[in-house]
Amino acid sequence: MKTFKTILVLTVAAVVSAFTINDNGGYKVGDVASDFKLKNIDDTMVSLANYKKAKGFIVVFTCNKCPYSVANEDRLIALDKKYKEKGYPVIAINPNDPAVSSGDDFESMKVRAKEKGFTFPYLFDEGQKVYPMYGATKTPHVYILSKNKSKLIVEYIGAIDDSSRSESNVSERFVENAVDALLKGNKPTKTDTRAIGCSIKYKRS
Template sequence: MNKFFISIAVMCMTCLLWSNKPISEGYKPGDKARDFTLKNIDGKMLSLATFPEATKGAIVIFTCNHCPFSKMYEDRIIALDAKYKPKGYPVVAINPNDPSRVPEDSFEKMIERAKEKGFTFPYLVDETQEIAKTYGATNTPHVFVLEKKGKDWIVRFVGAIDDNAKDASQVKERYVEEAVDNLIAGKKVKKAQVKAIGCTIKWKQS
């Protein structure tokens, strides 16, 4: 019996030690997400609140031009927008990278890339990187599916688009599609957080 209490005590100590570790920042499913006002590639400022197609929510994707994993997903991001914009969940792409570190991610190059690929969704620049930091984006691509509740935007999914970056035809689990389908059906999102390999966001060096 004594042993039992000792092991409980040890477990509690371990928990305390664990909680001393810095908690990872950023949004988790269930959190309320802040809106933003960022410059789109057409030169106009865009917010979630004033985005006419975002009637039910939005698929916010932190991505960029240069990252090979972002490139692998460009066509799939276009497909997501085509499928879910009519259902009230349009794609909003945000490039958070510091262009002085990656010239390929400059505003001019964003305009070029969007034209080349025929992006059907806004491609915004997070110049101060404040939105990426607040959301807790670390990768490109990194998806945050938001559900609109009155005036609030609730995070319902954080993570990867699907389970096969390399080959779209071999995808077995479409995480973002499943999450949005769950929301549209009024269900709880089954897999609300999914990790995947990607490029680090290129933060400004202070």
């Protein structure tokens, strides 16, 4: 009985962790976001400023091992294929500390990207400086940014769609709807949704 209760408590804690929104002072919709410069899996340094012709970006914090991230990899590839040429490329960032999250080291990122055929940059948040600035708490966690002259405006924060694990069950595509609205010169009708995934892994003091 004690073992059963322990398993039940751990299961409930995992579910709560996956669905909880943590407000840790990051960006809100309407805020101006800062650029960054992070190492890509091709060993080059990438920043949003490199994309001179982009109208905005689909920035997603993701990783190698989280089952929620893995379940959304094909969706990220599809988003990049659909919107990169329209001016909204996907920029993926791994925020996890590899010392805490086994399999999320830079070399493993290269392997995973090659296995899946990533068509977008897959950047390593070394030192974990970028994800706290954005306020990401989960993998995956999406931030859609639009370019307004020299500013990056946060237009949407949350999930890719309304089915975190199974694409066959998707009924509302949050990111697609938001980007489609922006491409038409409109603001997204839905700007905040609940990011569902694994908690970002970091060293606890």
